[in-house]
Structure formats: C-alpha cells, structure tokens
Amino acid sequence: MSTTTTGEWQATACILCECNCGIVVQLEDRTIAKIRGDREHPASQGYTCNKALRLDHYQNNRNRLTSPLRRRPDGSYEEIDWDTAIAEIAEGFARIRDEHGGDKIFYYGGGGQGNHLGGAYSGAFLKAVGARYRSNALAQEKTGEFWIDSQLYGGHTRGEFEHAEVSVFIGKNPWMSQSFPRARVVLNEIAKDPARSMIVIDPVLTDTAKLADFHLRVRPGTDAWCLAALAGVLVHEGLCDEEFLAAHVTGADAVRAVLADVPISEYAQRCGVDESLLRSAARRIASADSVSVFEDLGVQQAPNSTLCSYLNKLLWILTGNFAKRGAQHLHSSFAPLFTVGGVGRTPVTGAPVISGLVPSNVVPDEILTDHPDRFRAMIVESSNPAHSIADSARVREAMLALDLLVVIDVAMTETARLAHYVLPAASQIEKPEATFFNLEFPHNTFHLRHPLLEPLPGTLAEPEIWARLVRALGVVGEEDLHPLRRAARAGLAAYTTAFLTAVGANPALGRVLPYVLYETLGPTLPDGLAGAAALWGLAQKTAMTYPDAVRRAGHADGNALFEAILAGRSGVTFTEHEYDDDYVLIGHDDKRIAVEIPEMLTETVALAQARPALTTEEFPLVLSAGERRAYTANDILRDPSWRKRDPEGALRISVEDAAATGVGNGDRVRITTAAGAAEATVEVSDVMQPGHVSLPNGFGVDDVDADGRAVTPGVAPNELTSSQWRDAYAGTPWHKHVPARIERMAAGD
Ligand SMILES: Nc1nc2c(c(=O)[nH]1)N[C@H]1C(S)=C(S)[C@@H](COP(=O)(O)OP(=O)(O)OC[C@H]3O[C@@H](n4cnc5c(=O)[nH]c(N)nc54)[C@H](O)[C@@H]3O)O[C@H]1N2
C-alpha cells in the first residue's frame, strides 16, 4: 500500500452513484490530485460523468470524523477511545437483547452508492445479538418493484440498453442520474442512430427527454393510466408476441382480458398525452427486435407506484423482449443486495416487509409507541436516514426516543448528531471496498478496490469495527478459529477443506460467517486486503450458483474467482452468460414468467374509477422533492463547494407558474406543504409544465465552513415530505408528488 505516491496512477472507483465507474487517480499526500476514467474497467471502459472529478471533496472534508464520540447528557459530544466505545456499545446492545429481546434492535443502511463491503460484516454482530429487522434506502424506492419481480419471475431484471433497438425510460432521467454503464455515451448513440428509438415518460422535458423520439409528457402522478393505455394498445391492436407468450408465460389470458377493456383515448386524456403519440410509441415497442425498459423514482416515488412497476413490465413481457440481445434480462449477482421471497410484517404497524426490508416510511411509527415490540435500539451504517427518510422532524423525534442509537459514518451527519455513539469509519479509498450493484447481463462485473491510503488516524474500516464488536460479545472461542487460521496460512485449497469441516462440526460458526472469514482468512490476504475476506464465501457461492457462466468468464472455481478478484485492480468479469440462461434464472419451478398478479389486475380495472387529485386549493402544485441534477449525489458530498453550479439547489418552476406567483430567476419563495415549509431560490424553466415544481436531492445538509460557521445551503427535501403519502403495497413514499404551494417572499422577509 502506498501513502504518498505522487505521479503514479492508481485504480479505484467513483462512489457517487450505483454505476461505480472505474477511475484512476493520482494522490498528492492525502489529496486526490488528478482523476480520470479507467479504460481497464470492464463495465465503464474509461467513462465517467462530471461528478467523479470532484471526489476529493469526499476524501478531504471538514466534517470527517476522527474519533469515536459519546453523547453527553447535555447533547454535546466527547471523544472516547475505541476500546471504551466498543465495550460500551457491545454491552448496550447485549443489555437490550437480554432485557427486551434482540428483535428490538434495528439495523439501517449497510452501504451507500459505493460501499457494501463493510455492511457484509454487519450480519455477524446482528445475528449474535439476535436482531431480526433491517432496512435501507431500497425500502423507499425499489421494494414495490421487487415485490412485482418476485411474483413475475422470482428475480430482478435489467435492460441491455447498449444494444436495445428501443429504450424506454419511465420516471428515469439517465442523462443526469446514470444508473447503467456509460449512460451518456449510450444515450447519444441511440439518439444518433435512425434505426433505434428512445421513449421517455416524464412530465419534465429532461435532458434525456430532449434526446427522445417519443416523449410522453404525462401529467405528474398519472403514469398508471399512461402505462395501462400503452399495454392496452398492444392487446387492442393484436401486437403481442403470441409465440413467446405461449412458450414462456403463464396467466397471459387473464391479463389480456383486463387490458382489452382499457379505454385508450380516455386514459390518454387522463394522463395528458396525445393519443396518436401514445399509440405510435406502443407500436414502436411492438415492432422492435429488442426493447429495454428502466423505471425509476419518477414512478417508484409517486402514486400507484407498485401498479406502475407491474404495468411497465407488461410492455416487454407481452412483446417477448426477454432472453435476447438488447432486451430485458435476469442477471446473476455476486452478493444479493436483497432477498427474493415472501412478504413479512413489521412488529408494530404490520407494514409489509418486502425483500427483508422494513419500509423506511414506517420506521418512526415502529419506535414512537409504547407497543411492547417497538424498536428500542438502532445501528445506522453508511446512511443518513434523519435526512433521507420522509418527514425528517418525526424521524429525529423517533431517533431521540431510542434507548441506544449508534451511527457508523465517515462524517458528522444529521443522523450522527442524534446518536448516543458515533463511530468514525475509514473512507472508501482508505480500505478495501466494493459494491454489490452488480446487475449486468450477459457480462457481469465485480470490482474490489484496493486501499490507496492508510486510514485517517482515529478511524477504522467497518470489517474491523464489526469484528471488534463480535469479539466483545465473546461468541466464538479461539479453539474454533485456530484450525482455520492455520489452514489459511497453507493456502486456499487447505482453507476450503478446513472451513467445510469446521462449519460442519459447529453450525454456530456459520451464523457469524463473515466474522470467521475476517479473523482467519483475513490476516493472510495481501496488500491490506483483510477486509476482503468475506468475498471468499461469496465467490464460492457465486461459482456454485452459476458454474458455467463463471467458467465462461475464465474462472475455474470459487477459489480461482476469489484470486482473480484479489489480483484485479480494475474489476473482473465474474459471469458471462448466454441469452438462453435467462430462462434458467427464472425462479419459478416451471421456468415461466407468471404474469397474472390478481391484486394488480384489480388495481388496473380500478383505474377506470374517477380519482380525486391529491392537490387541493390550499396546495395546488405538485412538488417533486429530490430531483437528480448535475451536482447532486445523495448525501455523500457535504462540502457545498463541490458544486460548480446551482449552489442553492434552485426550485424549478414553469414560466406560467412563475408569472402567476410574480417571481423571476433568483427570487426567494416560501414553499409550504402539509408537512413543513422552507425557503428556496427560484429558477424559471421551460422544462417544467404548469402546476409542477421541483427541488433537487442532496441539499440542506449541514456543513461547517472554513471559519467554523454552520452553513446549510438549499432545502432539505424531507422537511417537506410526509411518511403517510405512501404506496399501499410496498409503503414506498411519494417524494415526487408532494402537494405544495409557493409564495413570493418580500425583501427582508
Ligand atoms: N446526479 C445524480 N445521480 C444520481 C443520484 C444523485 O443523487 N445525483 N442518485 C442515485 C440514486 S440513489 C438513484 S435511486 C437514482 C435515481 O434516478 P432517477 O429516478 O432518474 O432520478 P430523479 O431525478 O429523482 O427522478 C427521475 C425523473 O422522474 C421524473 N418525475 C417526477 N414526477 C414524475 C411522474 O409523476 N411521472 C414520471 N413518469 N416521472 C416523474 C422527474 O422529472 C425526473 O426526471 O439516481 C442515482 N444517480
């Protein structure tokens, strides 16, 4: 590991969105002095967007934590040493387990956009204290989609946009938000090629919509009618792929029967899209050799979100766009980020637990009650729920009501300020790191990043933090670990045998598996990679789950894959699939897509009933709270000077609404919702339609400027949102559809 190498390009990755583009950097002491795309990275191939170049604002940030902190009774924090922190925290959780049961300990987070390796170790401690419930940001965006996916095919699909003849983006602006490899390059290629088409469903004329061949500019919140009409056209005009449906799909008749009754013109009017444009878009989907579809927050965080997930998947299923080049795929995964399976319930409110995740929206209600099963303690790792969950005021109240709150972060966040203990993590270039956003097909990649710097003094990498916490509980004895330590020194083959023997003889070891790997295999790994030990187990599992695809990618078995991952600096391809593998990856026994979901068909029929708008006379506008822009990156960068423009995170408003409110560019307005109020700076923009305003995400985070003054530019979006506005099936919030009003602020207001 090098600490002060100037001039040498070293491989790592950008951590600002789930693409995790490979980058190479030059360090000057502890500063990231130069950054460019890594051409050796198998997925990003040298690509980055504008944000990657600003990463030093993450690494060198005035808000970096450098010591464990303990809250004093008066609310201030004192620095304590690691031994004290670990002992007190382990004892605190053990006490809650003993007095109230481990299921009262709740875990939130486990990784942001760039770091899932630390969270992979959390399970050992959580199992050791008997915790059962967990959640993270996916439970405020993707759980509705997961629920639909698990019923349709028991997996998770992705489009292959690079090769798709027709790409469809629904409530998704990939020019800004990226989310698939080399997004802007691919979008430009599609736009330039007359043989390919792009369909965008978005109320805003986004940069992606500007490149589209078909922009279905829906009224906010009306996607369900638009999507039902698109699917309806496929049925009305006989455009379904009957051969595909007969061979690979069950339940198509029930779906066709419902869609046959969809009144196309009426629904086109309901969503505000010209009927002939809508019909041509449906015909374009049907005539294409390949179609890929991406739905994201514009529908996932808006009314009818689970229904929209269902309807949009019908578009590609009914037209047979599966298991072929450029179409939709069930990909492999190196470490699943979520589980596929049945729906559980939360202990207090009985909310649906989908993919093992408690809806973010119900977290306060699971705490702020005297119900005996309430959550009493919480560990937050690499997430900032006090800022990112709806209704921040209530989240703060809930967190302060906990018996014990521990936050593991690199920075002093809004959530950390509420904690009893704050543990400082090493940054993502000071430790081995990786993400489990490995979602591509046919080539899927995994990138283990090597540490480029020693941890900032006072900080520890998460694998070490979790290991110390497990050690403090004393659940595994040295006599169990010793044979594994010895075998690890003899090499991976010996380790494999010893491991199987040890876990076979003592199943308790299996429960704290990542800990065992870290303690025994970790010390033998080269280049400061002890924290990569858990990947050994994941590599074995991957090789067993997809043996042929792993071999095609050049790895003979799990150990070979693990070694390739350790050796590669720019990431490795871990599976290479053939298109027919998609059918094998279907989770259902009959290997068919089960398209009939009774609740969703009932919901589709119910679209015919009139529904009152959510806006009212008091709150006549729809606010989208949390738009992705050129200079937003969740809450990862806290120093406002990382932004080259839009420093205030302007409220975008249509020309018509600006005129009606009497405001122009740069004016200040008060924006009020049923949940709260804030002040914002206006940007009048012809990309917005009347009645729709938008605020960016990632603003309103506290920072301390060079003079030690607190500064908080922009609006914290969740001061304005409510956890009550949520999807009936998944509990996901309607952040993109918040009824609001704006008022001009007089000078001096
Ligand atoms: N620059 C940047 N990129 C990011 C992130 C970031 O913070 N900054 N965050 C990453 C993360 S965590 C995620 S989840 C993704 C999210 O990526 P996206 O979902 O693409 O991001 P958003 O801008 O929140 O919402 C997408 C679109 O929804 C539209 N929309 C609003 N209301 C409606 C509606 O009623 N119907 C429809 N159809 N559309 C509507 C908005 O106009 C917007 O263009 O981005 C990732 N990439």
Ligand SMILES: Nc1nc2c(c(=O)[nH]1)N[C@H]1C(S)=C(S)[C@@H](COP(=O)(O)OP(=O)(O)OC[C@H]3O[C@@H](n4cnc5c(=O)[nH]c(N)nc54)[C@H](O)[C@@H]3O)O[C@H]1N2
């Ligand atoms: N109103 C509104 N709310 C939203 C959204 C919206 O569009 N509108 N979007 C939602 C979505 S899609 C998402 S994904 C969430 C995101 O919200 P969160 O889940 O809160 O995640 P991030 O904002 O990415 O915060 C990541 C945290 O990890 C910390 N961190 C960075 N590196 C490390 C590390 O190496 N170790 C540790 N331990 N910590 C580290 C950062 O300092 C930061 O505090 O927000 C959601 N909230």
Ligand code: SF4
């Ligand atoms: S923000 Fe996302 S797309 Fe942009 S460079 Fe970073 S990882 Fe790549």
Ligand SMILES: [Mo]
């Ligand atoms: Mo997200």
